[in-house]
Amino acid sequence: MSSEGAFLRHRLPGDVTPVDLERLLWAVVILALLADVVTTFVGLHIGLSESNPAARGAIESHGLGGMLALKGFAIGVGLVCRPLLEREYRAIVPAGLALPWLAAAVLNVYTIASVL
Template identity: 80%
Template sequence: MSSEGAFLRHRLPGNVTPVDLERLCWAFVALALIADVVTTFVGLHLGLSESNPAARGAIEGYGLAGMLALKAFAISVGLVCRPLLEQAYRPIVPAGLAMPWLVAAGVNLYMISLVL
């Protein structure tokens, strides 16, 4: 038995194309970014502290602009690396950005709920 030329091709449900999926993932990036930034600054306003040292430094040094610059840098790295992937795998880039920010927003909400 030979596996030469064999490969698996995964299909997305319905008529969803990888391009459609990537667009949806970029929308999640925008939502996750907003959720993380808003919950971070609400938490800071309530007396909580930023646990990420890079974000803490950016916020302490430059406030909201520092935090947005840090997020913009992360998105820029993703956009630069995106063309290195085959089109079918490109949704991984925005998903990799959105997921940690969504988790951070969830943690922020939990911490805020403990303070309120």
């Protein structure tokens, strides 16, 4: 038996592959989306207004369904563009979705807290 060309690959606990990172970031996308939608509607319920014109139009014309459709469209664009990137860089797609939605949710919480 020959061991030529064979090697053991050990994964350390902190050893994160690009695929692992992308999976984690897609989970963050879902959490960020939910946080943004929930905090937006809580803010609207207490009398605040939506500052994003696209989201405001979607909410005014179609309510929660419009907001979810807008978020779904953004995710769809990300999923269509994802294969255009090399595997090592694909995590940028969920990061690019999650970061603004997380920032919006944090801003929503701050604004809601300042009103209450």
